[in-house]
Structure formats: structure tokens, C-alpha cells
Amino acid sequence: MTKRHAGGVGVSPTRHGAVLAAMLTLILGVSAAIYVGVGSNDGAQRQEALTHAPRNGVAPASTGVWVGAWSASPSGSEPGTETNGLAGRSVRNVVHTAAAGTSARVTLSNLYGHGPLTITHASLAVAATANTPAAAADTMRRLTFAGNTTVVIAAGQQVVSDVVRVAIPHDGDVLITTYSPTPSGPTTYHAHARQISYTAEGDQAADVTGTPYTTQSTHWRYVTALDVLSNEADGTVVVLGDSLTDGITSTMGENRRWTDVLSDRLRAAAGSSDAPRYSVVNQGISGNQVLVSGLGRPAGNPSGLTRFQRDVLGRTGVKAVVIVLGVNDILRNPGQADPDAIVAGLRDLVDRAHARGLRVVGATLMPFHGHRGYTDQRESVRRTINDRIRSGRVFDAVVDFDKALRDPYDPRRLRSDYDSGDHLHPSDKGYERMGEVFDLESLKGAAPAEL
Incomplete structure (x- = not known):
């Protein structure tokens, strides 16, 4: 290679500075391209969304990892919305975050719609306080989709918004609002949010006061995920469960919910133990089973096997999976539930996770003596499944919720202070206990190698 000495082709100081400036511009351009590629590696729809610069704010910071800050599984179509959906109303969903971030994006779903859903205005803001429709100062952002303020979501589909630059807090509320002016058919929703959300008449998506939002709701509608670009988490834990996880x-x-306790523990332990730096998203659906889906097309309350791709593998930055399913396969079976079939279904879920290199933690089934569905035969099936789970031949690791919450004097039932009163679902104290007994280090590592 020829070396250029001082006596060769000379470069003036002015020209030298220009060359450096040009090189710096090139490097920054390449870095931005790399950022877009990394940020969009979890699905074609996200890739399309992120290749268009948002029109409503500064370009997102390029540091951190995309993780799930919140998510909820669409569980069916909302009764009473079969014809008009929520046409002419602004829907302000209140969601609680499991991770902080410097940028955010939102997933909207029309999975259960029978026709196209037209969203002409969508926004995101940090809530001013907990449990309010009012936005914190200077946090309101209009959402765009491939650079457009209006998006049409086909029946059975979902869309991911462009990225907006906004500081999302950990353990805080975020307001995600949609407005549709036209009838769209059934509203896709998550039935049991355990969170108050709001609606207002007309297009109030940009409102920051919360005053127009006079109608309350206990559902999450249309929105199914909030992702953030985070410096405090390296990945996402997805919890696949039933009403015990739905809270x-x-x-x-x-x-x-017990997943909220787990989320807080993981963040508190970050940097001070061997616990991984993960956010937690809750994919619980009340009444959910491993094997059997509900009625309808698409099925309402789809089984764990049916929704695993959508609700687990489709989540952002997933590193580990927690499975808390099986009780409803016992309770809702009109005949005699087959423990072999239920365990085989659980193993199928584990195999799918392993194919993606994901570690799987599974839970034992908690007792339900005193519940209206209890029978001695069903108790026998529950114990058989728990024996298989504890043997270590189903999951990579086990969290023993049965042992942690059962009555030591009658292991067929929940301990009285952990019982909500229906003898199946925990009290707040019971949910706290579930989150506390979870071994954080059990989430660490990849799937074991198949021999």
C-alpha cells in the first residue's frame, strides 16, 4: 500500500477539517441505520413502522434495549359493541409500566373486529398521578403509523406505532388513547384489567386535563402492548397464565397482582444479586386453559397452545417464560380431566420456548378445596400434575405456589389469609406471597441443550 508523506499529495488544514466532518456525518448515518435495524428485529410490522421517521417529535435515542413495559392479551370481543364498536368516542387506557424508557411504541389490535378499524387520532402520555385520565405536563405525544396520523387496521390484524421520544417511568401509569369516528364492529378487549380506564365523547385524544373523560371502564380496549427503549432492563419475562395471573x-x-410484585423485586435486585435485569409482562387471561379454547372465530379466550406464538414469542425482547396454567383444564372439564394430556400440553409449550432458546419456569397448581368446582377426583388430578411438575421433567425450573399458599393443616385448600374468599383465587396477601417466593435466579440462563 502506498503511504502518503508530507511531500506527497498535500491536504490543507481547511480541507482536512472538511474531510473529517464528512466522515463524521457518514458514521452518524451508519449508526442511525444500525439503530433502526436493531430496534425492528422483532417482527415485520415493527420493521415497517420504524423505517419511517415519526413526524411528531425528536428522533429516539439510540441507547438501550427494547423491552416490554406492559402488555395484555386480547381475550375476546366486548359485549355490546357488535355493530358500532366505540365509534365517536375516545378510549383512554390506563396501563402500568414494568420498565422505564426514553422512547416508546404501542401495539393496537383489531383481532376480534369483523371489519376495518379506522383510528384517526391516537396519543400517548404519562399520567399526572395514579388512577387518573389527566396527563403529566409536556408528556402528550401524538402517535403516528408509518408516518401517518390515521391508520386502518384490518379485521384480525394489529399495528405497531412509530417510536415517540418521551420519558416513560418505571412503576408508573401511562395513558394510551385512541379515537375512531366510524363503526368498526366488535371491540377487541381484555376483559379483566383490574385497572380503571376511561372514555370521552368525541375526539379528546389530545386532552391533557382528563375532564372530558367522565365514563369509567374496567377493560383495556384495542391496546395490547407498550414497549420502551430501556437502559434498566436487558430483556422481558413473559408470564402466561389464567385468572391467577390476571389478578x-x-x-x-x-x-x-403477583406479577407486579415480581416486577418490583427484579428491579430492586438489579445490580445487587445474580438476578437478571428483566421487565415483566402479564399475559394472563381469566378462565384460560392449556388445551381448550373458547367459542368463536377467532376463538375467545384462546388456549395456551393456541396463543403461545402471539402472546409469548411475539412479545418484545422476550428472554424467559413463566407458565401458570392447568387449573382450568381440571375445573372446566365436564368429565374426568386427563393429567397426561395436560402435562403433555405443558411440555409442548416448553418445547416451543426451547426452540427459541427461552428458559421456562413453571408453577405448581394451587389448591381449591371449598370452591364450587372441587371434587376429590379433581384434587387427585391436581396432585398428579404437581408431582410431575416437581419431578423436574416438565419445566426448566419450578416455583411451588401450591406449597407456598396451601393450608399446612389441610393441603387441599388455600391458607385462610391467602384466600380471597372464593377458595380458588388469592387475596392481595396471597398474591404478594406468590411474588415473594419466586426465585429470581431461576429466570437466568437460556434453554438447556437438547441431547
Whole structure:
């Protein structure tokens, strides 16, 4: 290679500075391209969304990892919305975050719609306080989709918004608002939010006061995920479960599901133990089973096997999976539930996770003596499944919720202070206990190698 000495082709100081400036511009351009590629590696729809610069704010910071800050599984179509959906109303969903971030994006779903859903205005803001439709100062952002303020979501589909630059807090509320002016058919929703959300007449998506939002709702509508670009998490834990994970008997608006406790523990332990730096997203659906889906097309309350791709593998930055399913396969079976079939279904879920290199923690099935569905035969099936789970031949690691919450004097039932009163679902104290007994280090590592 020829070396250029001082006596060769000379470069003036002015020209030298220009060359450096040009090189710096090139490097910054390449870095931005790399950022877009990394940020969009979890699905074609996200890739399309992120290749268009948002029109409503500064370009997102390029540091951190995309993780799930919140998510909820669409569980069916909302009764009473079969014809018009929520046409002419602004829907302000209140969601609680499991990770902080410097940028955010939102997933909207029309999975259960029978026709196209037209969203002409969508926004995101940090809530001013807990349990309010009012936005914190200077946090309101209009959402765009491939650079457009209007998006049409086909029946059975979902869309991911462009990235907006906004500081999202950990353990805080975020307001995600949609407005559709036209009838769209059934509203896709998550039935049991344990969180108050709001609606207002007309297009109030940009409102920051919360005053127009006079109607309350206990559902999450249309929105199914909030992702953030985070410096405090390296990945996402997805919890696939039923009402015990959905938190059906936890106190409304206080975020006392066992997954909320797990999320807080993981963040508190970050940097001070061998616990991984993960956020937690809750993919519980009340009444969910491993094997059997509900009625309809698409099926309402789809089984764990049916929704695993959508609700687990489709989540952002997933590193580990927690499975808390099986009780409803016993309770809702009109005949005699087959423990072999239920365990085989659980193993199928584990195999799918392993194919993606994901570690799987599974839970034992908690007792339900005293519940209206209890029989001695069903108790026998529950114990058989728990024996298989504890043997270590189903999951990579086990969290023994049965042992942690059962009555030591009658292991067929929940301990009285852990019982919500229906003898199936925990109290707030019971949910707290579930989150506390979870071994954080059990989430660490990849799937074991198949021999």
C-alpha cells in the first residue's frame, strides 16, 4: 500500500477539517441505520413502522434495549359493541409500566373486529398521578403509523406505532388513547384489567386535563402492548397464565397482582444479586386453559397452545417464560380431566420456548378445596400434575405456589389469609406471597441443550 508523506499529495488544514466532518456525518448515518435495524428485529410490522421517521417529535435515542413495559392479551370481543364498536368516542387506557424508557411504541389490535378499524387520532402520555385520565405536563405525544396520523387496521390484524421520544417511568401509569369516528364492529378487549380506564365523547385524544373523560371502564380496549427503549432492563419475562395471573381478585387500581410484585423485586435486585435485569409482562387471561379454547372465530379466550406464538414469542425482547396454567383444564372439564394430556400440553409449550432458546419456569397448581368446582377426583388430578411438575421433567425450573399458599393443616385448600374468599383465587396477601417466593435466579440462563 502506498503511504502518503508530507511531500506527497498535500491536504490543507481547511480541507482536512472538511474531510473529517464528512466522515463524521457518514458514521452518524451508519449508526442511525444500525439503530433502526436493531430496534425492528422483532417482527415485520415493527420493521415497517420504524423505517419511517415519526413526524411528531425528536428522533429516539439510540441507547438501550427494547423491552416490554406492559402488555395484555386480547381475550375476546366486548359485549355490546357488535355493530358500532366505540365509534365517536375516545378510549383512554390506563396501563402500568414494568420498565422505564426514553422512547416508546404501542401495539393496537383489531383481532376480534369483523371489519376495518379506522383510528384517526391516537396519543400517548404519562399520567399526572395514579388512577387518573389527566396527563403529566409536556408528556402528550401524538402517535403516528408509518408516518401517518390515521391508520386502518384490518379485521384480525394489529399495528405497531412509530417510536415517540418521551420519558416513560418505571412503576408508573401511562395513558394510551385512541379515537375512531366510524363503526368498526366488535371491540377487541381484555376483559379483566383490574385497572380503571376511561372514555370521552368525541375526539379528546389530545386532552391533557382528563375532564372530558367522565365514563369509567374496567377493560383495556384495542391496546395490547407498550414497549420502551430501556437502559434498566436487558430483556422481558413473559408470564402466561389464567385468572391467577390476571389478578382477578386483587384490589382494583393498586397493581397488586403477583406479577407486579415480581416486577418490583427484579428491579430492586438489579445490580445487587445474580438476578437478571428483566421487565415483566402479564399475559394472563381469566378462565384460560392449556388445551381448550373458547367459542368463536377467532376463538375467545384462546388456549395456551393456541396463543403461545402471539402472546409469548411475539412479545418484545422476550428472554424467559413463566407458565401458570392447568387449573382450568381440571375445573372446566365436564368429565374426568386427563393429567397426561395436560402435562403433555405443558411440555409442548416448553418445547416451543426451547426452540427459541427461552428458559421456562413453571408453577405448581394451587389448591381449591371449598370452591364450587372441587371434587376429590379433581384434587387427585391436581396432585398428579404437581408431582410431575416437581419431578423436574416438565419445566426448566419450578416455583411451588401450591406449597407456598396451601393450608399446612389441610393441603387441599388455600391458607385462610391467602384466600380471597372464593377458595380458588388469592387475596392481595396471597398474591404478594406468590411474588415473594419466586426465585429470581431461576429466570437466568437460556434453554438447556437438547441431547
